[in-house]
Amino acid sequence: MNAPATSSSAPRGPRPVRIAITTGEPAGVGPELTAAALAGASAHWPGAEFVVLGDETLMAQRAAASNVDWAAVLAGQHVSGEHIALAAPVKAGKLDAANGPYVLALLDRAIDGAMAHEFDAIVTAPLQKSTINDSGVPFTGHTEYLAERTKTPxxxxxxxxxxxxxxxxxxxxxxxxxxxxxxxxxxxxxxxxxxxxxxxxxxxxxxxxxxxxxxxxxxxxxxxxxxxxxxxxxxxxxxxxxxxxxxxxxxxxxxxxxxxxxxxxxxxxxxxxxxxxxxxxxxxxxxxxxxxxxxGLPIVRTSVDHGTALDLAGTGRADAGSLIAAIDTAVSMARHRRAI
The missing domain is CATH 3.40.718.10 (Isopropylmalate Dehydrogenase)
Structure with a gap:
């Protein structure tokens, strides 16, 4: 006679899709939009998990600007943070070329994780091309960088x-x-x-x-x-x-x-x-x-349709609608891809 099934042997549902979010230019609106978008993650995207890539102190500060308790967001089951330290202190709305390598480090971590199947998709908050170029790294844009890093012709x-x-x-x-x-x-x-x-x-x-x-x-x-x-x-x-x-x-x-x-x-x-x-x-x-x-990429990548909005950074007035739509699409694309 077979033993009754235990909780450890009970059938499990599909693994949640796991989405990496790069918070982009630290002087721009990316960090606060990320916080605002994910404040309701458990309700908006059940069955999805999010890993936020960025400086943890910066995230907490910018979340507060949008009246979001970042510690409470991270305390839930759907959102986690992966700390990648800023290269230099940052002030909202003030670009600093010293943080160009930091922005690329966020993107590199997301791409590497997606290529290794650690992430099912990546969502990118806006970056400032000039900051990266001024740091000494030739950079045309997200699209071209993703193609180069994934060796996609x-x-x-x-x-x-x-x-x-x-x-x-x-x-x-x-x-x-x-x-x-x-x-x-x-x-x-x-x-x-x-x-x-x-x-x-x-x-x-x-x-x-x-x-x-x-x-x-x-x-x-x-x-x-x-x-x-x-x-x-x-x-x-x-x-x-x-x-x-x-x-x-x-x-x-x-x-x-x-x-x-x-x-x-x-x-x-x-x-x-x-x-x-x-x-x-x-x-x-x-x-x-x-x-x-x-x-055309071997990974799923979505982003917002706007720039860094330096004039709105740190004010709490930036609209997270485009980032929420990008997350919606990334979750949907990841699920379609998995079903193939």
Missing amino acids: RVVMMLAGTGARPLRVALATTHLPLKDVSAALTIDGLIETLRIVDHDLRHHFGVAAPRILVTGLNPHAGENGYLGREEIDVISPALAKATAEGIDARGPYPADTLFQPRYLNEADCVLAMFHDQGLPVLKYATFGEGINVTL
């Missing part, structure tokens, strides 16, 4: 709103001077970008059959070559090859008329050719509630 930056049918905008190029965009667009590069967008929408966002609308580069999508040939020579051939692979990618559409309901209601994502072609529309529609997602 191509990643795609996508910003998205929230809701039942969110507006999503991915970018064919990211942080490039406008004069360099045309040369950076290639048929093979665009095909690979479309593959990444299609794959990640299916596997990380649960979109069964993604529909991707693609902008042109030039005004009026080139006006049949009169305003530029990139649409004829690069974008259209890439779309034809992607379609042959089974990717539902349509275009190229003039960017000035694409962002309207009669097109967007039929789309799961828009692929824009450069940063300031697609993101102003997205941020106008969703600012404060939008998120940034890096597609």
